[in-house]
Amino acid sequence: MKSIVTSSGMFTLMLVFCAAPVFAADVDERLNQLEDSVKKQEVTIQQQQETINNLKADLEKQKAQTAPQEATPAPQAPKASGLFGGSIFTNPSISMVLDTFYYRSNLTNDELANWTIPGFTTQGPDQRNGFNLDSVELFFFSPVDPYFDMYVNIPVTDNGVSIEEAYVVTTDLPEGWQIKGGRFKSNFSRLDAQHPHAWDFWDIALPYRAFLGNEGLGGENGVQLTYLPVLPVYTQLGAEVLQGENDLLFGPDAAQGPHAYSFFVKCSVDTSDYSTFYFGPSVLFGETNNQNILPGSVVAADSALYVFEAVWKWKPSSREALTIQSEYLFLLQEGTSTGLTSGISESLRRRQDGFYVQGVYRKNRWGVGARYDVLDLFQDTFKLGGVQQNFGGKPHRETASLEYNPSEFTRVRLQLSHDQSDTTSGRTNDEAILQFNFSIGAHPAHSF
Amino acid sequence: MRRLLLSVSLFITLSTPAFAGVNVVATLPWIGSLAHEIGKDKVNVTVLVKSSQDAHTIEAKPSMILAARKADIIMYDGLDLEIGYLPLIIESSKNPKLMPGKIGNFDCSQFITVLEKPATFDRSMGDVHPLGNPHYHYSPSRVLRVAEGMARLFTDADKVNADFYRANYKAFADRVKAKETEWRAVPLNGKKYVAYHKYFEYLANEFGFRLIGYMEPKPGIPPSAAHIEELVRLMKEEKPDAILVTPAIGKEEAEALSSKTGVKVIVLPNDVGSLEGTDDLISFWDKVVSLLK
Numbered sequence: 001m002k003s004i005v006t007s008s009g010m011f012t013l014m015l016v017f018c019a020a021p022v023f024a025a026d027v028d029e030r031l032n033q034l035e036d037s038v039k040k041q042e043v044t045i046q047q048q049q050e051t052i053n054n055l056k057a058d059l060e061k062q063k064a065q066t067a068p069q070e071a072t073p074a075p076q077a078p079k080a081s082g083l084f085g086g087s088i089f090t091n092p093s094i095s096m097v098l099d100t101f102y103y104r105s106n107l108t109n110d111e112l113a114n115w116t117i118p119g120f121t122t123q124g125p126d127q128r129n130g131f132n133l134d135s136v137e138l139f140f141f142s143p144v145d146p147y148f149d150m151y152v153n154i155p156v157t158d159n160g161v162s163i164e165e166a167y168v169v170t171t172d173l174p175e176g177w178q179i180k181g182g183r184f185k186s187n188f189s190r191l192d193a194q195h196p197h198a199w200d201f202w203d204i205a206l207p208y209r210a211f212l213g214n215e216g217l218g219g220e221n222g223v224q225l226t227y228l229p230v231l232p233v234y235t236q237l238g239a240e241v242l243q244g245e246n247d248l249l250f251g252p253d254a255a256q257g258p259h260a261y262s263f264f265v266k267c268s269v270d271t272s273d274y275s276t277f278y279f280g281p282s283v284l285f286g287e288t289n290n291q292n293i294l295p296g297s298v299v300a301a302d303s304a305l306y307v308f309e310a311v312w313k314w315k316p317s318s319r320e321a322l323t324i325q326s327e328y329l330f331l332l333q334e335g336t337s338t339g340l341t342s343g344i345s346e347s348l349r350r351r352q353d354g355f356y357v358q359g360v361y362r363k364n365r366w367g368v369g370a371r372y373d374v375l376d377l378f379q380d381t382f383k384l385g386g387v388q389q390n391f392g393g394k395p396h397r398e399t400a401s402l403e404y405n406p407s408e409f410t411r412v413r414l415q416l417s418h419d420q421s422d423t424t425s426g427r428t429n430d431e432a433i434l435q436f437n438f439s440i441g442a443h444p445a446h447s448f
Numbered sequence: 449m450r451r452l453l454l455s456v457s458l459f460i461t462l463s464t465p466a467f468a469g470v471n472v473v474a475t476l477p478w479i480g481s482l483a484h485e486i487g488k489d490k491v492n493v494t495v496l497v498k499s500s501q502d503a504h505t506i507e508a509k510p511s512m513i514l515a516a517r518k519a520d521i522i523m524y525d526g527l528d529l530e531i532g533y534l535p536l537i538i539e540s541s542k543n544p545k546l547m548p549g550k551i552g553n554f555d556c557s558q559f560i561t562v563l564e565k566p567a568t569f570d571r572s573m574g575d576v577h578p579l580g581n582p583h584y585h586y587s588p589s590r591v592l593r594v595a596e597g598m599a600r601l602f603t604d605a606d607k608v609n610a611d612f613y614r615a616n617y618k619a620f621a622d623r624v625k626a627k628e629t630e631w632r633a634v635p636l637n638g639k640k641y642v643a644y645h646k647y648f649e650y651l652a653n654e655f656g657f658r659l660i661g662y663m664e665p666k667p668g669i670p671p672s673a674a675h676i677e678e679l680v681r682l683m684k685e686e687k688p689d690a691i692l693v694t695p696a697i698g699k700e701e702a703e704a705l706s707s708k709t710g711v712k713v714i715v716l717p718n719d720v721g722s723l724e725g726t727d728d729l730i731s732f733w734d735k736v737v738s739l740l741k
Contacts, residue, residue: 175517228540319697447508
């Protein structure tokens with residue numbers, strides 16, 4: 001029994017020993033088979049990958065070929081702002097400009113009120129010693145429809161609310177033509193076309209004050225036609241028909257209907273990549289009837305004011321700029337002057353001119369400026385009844401300014417003036433002005 | 449005989465009437481460059497802003513108005529970057545083709561995904577762009593989408609040459625895509641920079657680096673002493689790789705900050721043509737990536 005067990009054990013052992021190589025051989029074979037199949041699979045995978053790659057390439061090709069039509073992303077949903085930016089569609093863009101200043105003169109308030117330019121204007125300045133609020137100006141602008149853009153400028157001053165500008169501009173006329181209509185600032189001269197807060201000095205130049213008043217021509221009711229031809233040099237031609245309400249050069253009741261007209265040409269060339277020259281002649285003419293030229297008299301006349309403007313701007317970088325600007329104004333006036341109390345009428349003949357030149361240099365947040373104004377420079381004919389009047393010499397003024405602009409929305413300006421325009425007073429008006437100018441909201445860009 | 453041939457060929461060349469192509473006015477150099485890639489000799493491109501100028505403070509010059517007067521299409525970056533001069537140029541050009549809503553008024557930003565669109569804003573935050581960061585020309589993928597839109601615009605405006613524009617777009621896209629792999633191989637991921645202005649957000653977004661601070665306390669507001677002091681402290685802590693600046697703004701301030709912190713300054717081009725060897729968009733991106741390396 002024992003032997004059986006033993007022999008069977010031996011057999012089992014033998015079996016195991018004999019079988020082992022057999023088994024081993026079997027594993028090898030299987031492994032080989034496995035390897036083969038893996039290899040086969042690898043090949044298959046490679047083939048599949050190739051197919052996929054080819055398909056991909058085809059797809060890319062197709063995509064690329066049709067790209068501009070098909071692959072173009074849908075433009076994003078309309079933005080909340082149009083070209084003018086910032087606002088929701090239905091509301092016009094609104095901005096507000098606060099212009100306030102501290103004024104100090106060697107003259108008393110009474111003397112200031114009588115600070116006139118003899119032979120030019122009997123209107124004194126509006127400011128008083130101490131704190132002054134020049135204005136809060138409201139601006140509204142927006143496209144009206146595909147054919148018009150509309151601009152409204154409403155200054156609120158101590159004298160109340162007025163409409164300085166309210167006009168529409170065409171946007172869809174044939175190329176080169178544009179019509180402006182409503183109440184607007186005439187483009188015939190430089191300082192007139194600009195808003196007061198965009199002036200390089202706190203006040204208007206002396207020739208403007210002498211011929212047009214403290215605010216210049218200001219907003220006039222009328223129509224303007226401009227044309228910009230395609231020429232090698234920027235050349236804009238313009239004509240205006242205006243109501244003529246300015247109460248120094250014209251007069252609201254000088255005639256029935258519109259009685260002021262202007263023609264202007266503005267040209268510009270770039271003198272380098274960083275500098276531009278802008279210049280042009282203009283004329284503003286019409287009928288005059290007002291009491292502001294000579295004290296106690298009504299002047300009724302035909303007037304023509306010729307202007308030549310020239311501006312050179314140099315802006316080598318975003319932080320540095322120099323602007324030199326000059327205008328020459330020449331007045332022709334023929335008519336009569338009638339004493340308000342005497343009722344005596346005399347012939348009036350004026351040939352007077354005025355000139356200013358100013359420069360402002362700005363670097364980083366700072367700016368310095370200088371200006372020289374003079375009247376009766378080459379022409380001082382003022383004949384009443386054929387007799388030349390003597391007003392005591394050439395009115396003139398020198399001005400210096402210092403600006404600090406913390407941002408493009410804030411301006412602080414210190415201005416000093418030495419004014420000798422009231423030639424009969426025998427005095428000078430030495431002024432110091434500290435002006436603060438703030439703007440909020442979306443303001444339309446200022447033109448060159 | 450050769451001379452005759454030469455003079456005949458010269459005669460033909462000279463007597464061919466000047467090509468009356470599509471007149472394109474682009475506000476910025478990169479837009480002009482892109483218009484040229486897509487339109488080649490079939491478009492006449494005029495660029496209003498010089499690459500050496502700061503695109504934020506451009507004034508409308510009469511010469512720009514004259515260029516717009518002659519244009520069939522005006523192309524602009526959008527997102528209010530040109531708000532200070534473009535509306536005035538378009539209105540003063542008296543050219544009805546360029547008015548908003550017309551095919552000739554092409555806002556490049558309409559095709560892109562905008563970064564940094566603020567949820568709330570007012571001007572106490574500085575000169576922020578309420579519609580989002582407008583400097584997306586640093587992002588090749590976004591510019592490609594603008595290129596697609598531009599190709600479609602030219603195709604619509606000049607149907608005869610539709611295939612030409614499509615082919616040009618494809619060629620440009622292929623070149624950009626080939627380059628993109630190259631650019632992505634540059635290890636910018638995880639780098640940290642300080643920048644003068646918020647110029648490089650799209651670049652950071654595309655290439656995975658971080659902008660940890662700005663020299664301007666608020667966009668458009670020049671750096672104050674207090675802000676720089678704070679920035680110096682931050683830079684000592686964070687150890688950024690470089691200070692990024694463009695030639696047009698902030699170079700001197702960046703140099704000063706560099707001498708205080710020992711962090712080097714990298715002057716990146718702000719637009720096509722603003723540095724040597726950035727004559728087109730691809731070389732512009734090439735330059736940007738190689739400078740950041």
